[in-house]
Amino acid sequence: MIELDGSLGEGGGQMLRTSLTLSAITGRPFRMKNIRARRAKPGLQRQHLMAVQALAAVCGAEVTPVDVGVGELEFRPGAIRAGDYAFDIGTAGSTTLVVQALMPALLHADGPSSVRVTGGTHNPTAPPAHYLDRAFGRVLRQMGATFEMELERFGFYPRGGGELVLNIVPCRRLQPIELLQRGPRIHAYAEAFVAGLAPTVGRRELDILCTEFHLGDTNCRQCGLPADQGPGNTVLLTFEHAYVTEIFSAIGERGVTAETVARRVAEEASRYQASExxxxxxxxxxxxxxxxxxxxxxxxxxxxxxxxxxxxxxxxxxxxxxxxxxxxxxxxxxxxxx
Structure with a gap:
């Protein structure tokens, strides 16, 4: 039994998700105390609870009783099983973080799997659904993984209701790679998604990013969504390099101007550009x-x-x-x- 203290280091939900994934793959049980102890709301929140339930379903794990707010659990995995899975977080909790925890485990299943997760697809404190496919997914494919991901419906805070679908086949072993250089930038583009809000919100965000990064009109894409997927807004900036893709994003918030939202994206992207x-x-x-x-x-x-x-x-x-x-x-x- 591996003993883990969730208050160590960064003290967030990633410790739990990584432990669940690797426990399922290795068959090694673990016990974690002080889950998310360094967060404003410690213990399991809905998306973390769903990650536990999803990994337990995939590998037939035995889990101590858990619910929202619980700060300790024990996880004893079984064999990873392929299947058609559906999980509903029930809030705007991050679908991407649940899917990301499931992906490595399902690469070790005994056959192809499909997963549908319902909840939030674009959250202030989690990677957007596009990131999972374009950025993280690109590297995983370079290492030998085969999968398809589809964002069927956007889900913004606080409503949620978004749907992210993953179809994935087993991979006997991921291949080691060297990713030391970005390579030349091949493409850059900005996207503003708006649902149930004035279209000018997205246009103002794009004006900031297109000017800052000299993108040109064809690389500034305003994407209107059905009103029933909102209200909500997100703006994404994608840099495609020869060897890696990076995405920078921000979520529109009540009381925060569109220009401020876009500048958050620009600042993060500029820091990345300034590094090597x-x-x-x-x-x-x-x-x-x-x-x-x-x-x-x-x-x-x-x-x-x-x-x-x-x-x-x-x-x-x-x-x-x-x-x-x-x-x-x-x-x-x-x-x-x-």
Whole structure:
């Protein structure tokens, strides 16, 4: 039984999701106390509870009784089973974080699987659905994974109701890769999605990003959504490089101007551009699990976060790998070794 303290390091939900994923894959049970202890609302929230329930369903795990607010659990996995799964978070909790926890596990299933998760697809504190396919998904495909992802319906806070669908086939073993350089930028574009709000909201966001990054009209895309998927708004900036894709995003908020929302995206993208890392800080933290499952590989990142350091510590509890970070002036290099 692996014993984990959820208050260590970054102290958020990623510790739990990584533990669930790797427990299912390795068959090693774990107990975690102080779940999300460093968050304003500690313990399990709806999206974390759904991650527990989803991984338990996929691998037939035995789990101690859990509910919203619970701060400790024990998880004893069984064999990972392929199937057609559907999970409803019941709130605007992040569908992307649930799907991201399921993806590595289902790569180890005994056949193809499909998963439909209902909830929030674009949340202030989680990667948007587009990120999962374009950024994280691109690297996973380079490592040998085969899957398709479809955003069937947007879900904004607080209503939720979005639907993200994953179809995935098993992969005997992910292949180690080296991702040290971005390569030349091939394409850049901005998208503003608006549902149940004035179309001018998206236009104002795009004006900021298109001017800041010299994108041109054809690369500034305003996307109107059905009103029943809102009210809500998100703006995305995608950089496609030769070897990696990065996405920067922000969510519209009541009382916050469209220009302020767009400038948040611009500031994050500018920090990435000023660095020499292949992956941005958020993507770097998510790449650790597939690189560890591949048994090796190296990648560079724009910034080494506490989130990434904590995730590395958890991974090393489950897998026979060592994760090393070498900080440089303009990037940090991560090396995973067996």
């Amino acid at each position: 890392g292949a992956a941005g800080a958020h993507l770097a933290g998510q790449l650790l699990v597939p690189f560890a499952l591949a048994g090796g590989g190296t990648f560079s990142m724009s910034h080494l976060s506490q989130h990434t350091l904590t995730n590395a510590e958890v991974i090393q509890q489950f897998l026979p790998v060592k994760v090393h970070f070498t900080r440089g002036a303009h990037r940090t290099v991560c090396a995973v070794e067996t």
